[in-house]
Amino acid sequence: MFYRVALWVPVLTGLLLAAGSAEAANTGNAGNGKLVYQRYCLSCHGAQGNGQGEAAEYMSIKPRDYRQGTYKWRSTPSGSLPLDSDLEHTLLNGLYGTYMPTWRALDERSRLDVIAYIKTFSPRFTTEKPQDPIIIPPDPGYSDASVARGDAVYQKYNCAQCHGAGGQGDGPSAHELKDDWGNALVPYDLTKGHVKCGDKSTDIYRVFMSGLAGTPMPTFADSLSSTDAWDLVHFIQSLSPGYAKNMAGTVASTTAGGAR
Amino acid sequence: MTRNGSLRVVLQLAVFAIVMFVFISPASAIPAFARKYSLRCTACHESWPVLNDFGRNFRDNGYQLRLGRDDAVTADPGYWPVAVHITPRYLYTKATNQATDQGVKDIGSGGVADASIDLLMAGVLTQDISFLVVPTGFAADGNVHLESYWAYFSRIFKNSDWLNIRVGQHEVDLPASGHRGISLTDSYLLYSYHPGVPGGNNLSAYDMGENQQGVEFLGHDQTSLTRYSVSVFSAKDSLGSQNGLSSPSVYGHFQKYFRFKDGPVSEAEFGAWGVVANYPTEFLTSGGAPIPGSGSKLQSSTRYGVEANVWLGPTVAPLHLDFVYGHGSDKKELLMGADRAGTWNGAFVEAIWVPPTDLLHWGIFGRYDIIRNQNQSLSTAPSNYNNQDQWTLGARYTIAYSIRDEVAFHGEISSDKVKGIGIGGLDQRVDNIMLGVDFTY
Numbered sequence: 001m002f003y004r005v006a007l008w009v010p011v012l013t014g015l016l017l018a019a020g021s022a023e024a025a026n027t028g029n030a031g032n033g034k035l036v037y038q039r040y041c042l043s044c045h046g047a048q049g050n051g052q053g054e055a056a057e058y059m060s061i062k063p064r065d066y067r068q069g070t071y072k073w074r075s076t077p078s079g080s081l082p083l084d085s086d087l088e089h090t091l092l093n094g095l096y097g098t099y100m101p102t103w104r105a106l107d108e109r110s111r112l113d114v115i116a117y118i119k120t121f122s123p124r125f126t127t128e129k130p131q132d133p134i135i136i137p138p139d140p141g142y143s144d145a146s147v148a149r150g151d152a153v154y155q156k157y158n159c160a161q162c163h164g165a166g167g168q169g170d171g172p173s174a175h176e177l178k179d180d181w182g183n184a185l186v187p188y189d190l191t192k193g194h195v196k197c198g199d200k201s202t203d204i205y206r207v208f209m210s211g212l213a214g215t216p217m218p219t220f221a222d223s224l225s226s227t228d229a230w231d232l233v234h235f236i237q238s239l240s241p242g243y244a245k246n247m248a249g250t251v252a253s254t255t256a257g258g259a260r
Numbered sequence: 261m262t263r264n265g266s267l268r269v270v271l272q273l274a275v276f277a278i279v280m281f282v283f284i285s286p287a288s289a290i291p292a293f294a295r296k297y298s299l300r301c302t303a304c305h306e307s308w309p310v311l312n313d314f315g316r317n318f319r320d321n322g323y324q325l326r327l328g329r330d331d332a333v334t335a336d337p338g339y340w341p342v343a344v345h346i347t348p349r350y351l352y353t354k355a356t357n358q359a360t361d362q363g364v365k366d367i368g369s370g371g372v373a374d375a376s377i378d379l380l381m382a383g384v385l386t387q388d389i390s391f392l393v394v395p396t397g398f399a400a401d402g403n404v405h406l407e408s409y410w411a412y413f414s415r416i417f418k419n420s421d422w423l424n425i426r427v428g429q430h431e432v433d434l435p436a437s438g439h440r441g442i443s444l445t446d447s448y449l450l451y452s453y454h455p456g457v458p459g460g461n462n463l464s465a466y467d468m469g470e471n472q473q474g475v476e477f478l479g480h481d482q483t484s485l486t487r488y489s490v491s492v493f494s495a496k497d498s499l500g501s502q503n504g505l506s507s508p509s510v511y512g513h514f515q516k517y518f519r520f521k522d523g524p525v526s527e528a529e530f531g532a533w534g535v536v537a538n539y540p541t542e543f544l545t546s547g548g549a550p551i552p553g554s555g556s557k558l559q560s561s562t563r564y565g566v567e568a569n570v571w572l573g574p575t576v577a578p579l580h581l582d583f584v585y586g587h588g589s590d591k592k593e594l595l596m597g598a599d600r601a602g603t604w605n606g607a608f609v610e611a612i613w614v615p616p617t618d619l620l621h622w623g624i625f626g627r628y629d630i631i632r633n634q635n636q637s638l639s640t641a642p643s644n645y646n647n648q649d650q651w652t653l654g655a656r657y658t659i660a661y662s663i664r665d666e667v668a669f670h671g672e673i674s675s676d677k678v679k680g681i682g683i684g685g686l687d688q689r690v691d692n693i694m695l696g697v698d699f700t701y
Contacts, residue, residue: 038619097328105314107526110576
């Protein structure tokens with residue numbers, strides 16, 4: 001009898017799996033997403049999505065208030081809504097140095113569902129469309145010369161005012177910064193070998209061009225050339241051996257795709 | 261029990277349940293990881309204490325989220341790596357066909373059961389070295405023992421999750437955790453079953469669900485969808501032999517998970533497992549008593565099997581079906597009075613349903629365990645001697661959970677029937693009714 005049962009289990013399972021082979025959806029179900037949110041997100045971001053969950057009071061870096069539709073990590077220009085793929089990028093990678101973990105272990109269906117639900121907190125998602133993603137030219141490659149030029153760019157744009165001369169987040173303005181909700185902020189310590197929004201060179205480049213919405217970190221898209229931006233990326237990468245450096249100068253990704 | 265007696269017990273339980281719902285206020289304290297990472301219990305547990313995908317990956321990573329806030333220095337200063345778990349409960353147990361001086365009788369008794377506590381101490385010592393220490397006991401008998409104690413070294417090869425090493429007393433990587441099962445009145449029969457000889461003893465005390473002292477080698481992919489585990493240990497409850505490992509044993513487990521973006525099945529898992537546990541059968545003696553550590557002529561208890569898990573509906577609120585099958589064999593030298601090896605088959609099917617209600621308060625579960633002997637170790641014994649059937653039904657309602665505690669109302673009934681082990685070959689059955697408050701802080 002046991003062998004018969006052992007045989008039937010994979011057969012029945014196979015039938016169930018076959019029944020589930022319909023074409024996959026690309027957008028999430030906000031109804032299921034509410035349950036995903038309650039299971040994983042509620043304690044920090046709050047039932048109203050206002051960033052005031054039960055844990056928020058004890059956090060030095062406050063959870064994001066979703067109601068304004070402003071997100072730090074975007075592939076889109078400053079002021080734009082993020083793409084769904086931007087939100088999924090944050091779910092997949094987490095935000096290093098904060099309380100936001102990577103949710104890579106969640107299945108894709110849950111990720112899409114919770115993204116659909118998070119978007120319901122801001123009316124902007126019903127009235128606006130995200131702008132086209134920022135175009136990121138290929139990384140010319142990490143080199144000492146580029147690092148030296150990046151150092152000059154770092155001085156020219158007065159990055160040290162917040163991030164400090166050594167990039168340790170201890171500039172003269174470091175203790176005066178607040179986010180859009182009035183919470184005190186500490187500039188990121190660039191010497192950690194990790195960047196909050198992703199460690200790839202394109203992730204660092206993108207921050208210069210998109211800014212970090214809701215924080216004092218502005219966009220430099222109108223003033224920084226792509227050459228200068230890559231040099232600045234390489235200068236930041238020189239601050240820690242922890243960064244993976246693109247020595248060969250191979251082609252980097254250009255845009256982020258995904259549903260809007 | 262008479263009809264009036266049954267009615268009285270039901271009424272008592274109903275009153276107890278009402279009292280539980282009305283008067284229990286949420287506990288307020290701090291489970292270690294929830295406090296450390298500001299996550300609710302639901303983040304890691306499908307229905308406490310069964311782990312979900314995120315919880316399994318968190319455990320495989322050595323209880324680290326790897327955000328630069330894991331170790332004792334960088335973690336939140338409020339973090340203290342201690343949590344307490346206890347379940348005050350009413351338990352009614354009835355055992356049938358028991359031998360007494362007054363003849364074969366059914367014995368039933370109930371009351372608020374003597375509870376013990378688990379002190380769960382776990383954390384990260386430094387990056388990629390984590391620990392777990394669990395003293396348990398503290399009940400009326402005063403006994404305390406260490407249920408678990410281990411150190412876990414993650415990513416032995418830099419940035420690769422494929423080799424991690426756990427050293428100490430640990431639960432082997434079972435198809436369904438014996439220590440983390442949702443049922444509180446019974447255990448998985450498959451893990452602890454041994455064939456028996458009427459009136460005889462078994463020198464092998466191997467129990468798959470019991471924590472073992474040894475080394476575990478564990479590897480997994482980034483999301484723990486492909487996993488393996490190999491534990492090498494000296495089996496517990498052995499008098500010990502004169503070998504390097506006194507009761508040398510090895511357990512292995514492989515699992516592969518599959519995910520589906522659409523359709524009724526959101527996730528499925530298949531796996532295989534096996535163990536060889538060796539126990540000594542001959543000893544030097546002193547005054548006729550075996551001298552510990554002097555054993556020889558090791559003989560094996562072997563178990564191997566397969567498993568399948570299916571999650572129907574969204575993984576956030578699934579109907580989770582778990583099927584585990586195993587075949588077991590104990591050498592005849594381990595069984596006093598045996599004339600051949602005892603072999604058997606066992607299985608269980610467990611279902612856990614998390615209804616998609618607001619805040620996921622409910623967990624409803626059921627299980628059926630079955631043991632069927634294949635070759636009785638005494639060839640003249642009845643073919644169905646010691647066969648077992650066990651079923652369990654229960655529900656769990658989480659009254660409150662937060663980043664600091666959880667308190668749940670837990671009720672379940674179970675029944676375990678064993679063939680032919682009573683006086684005159686009578687069957688015996690043990691029934692349990694439990695209502696309790698399970699809380700951790």
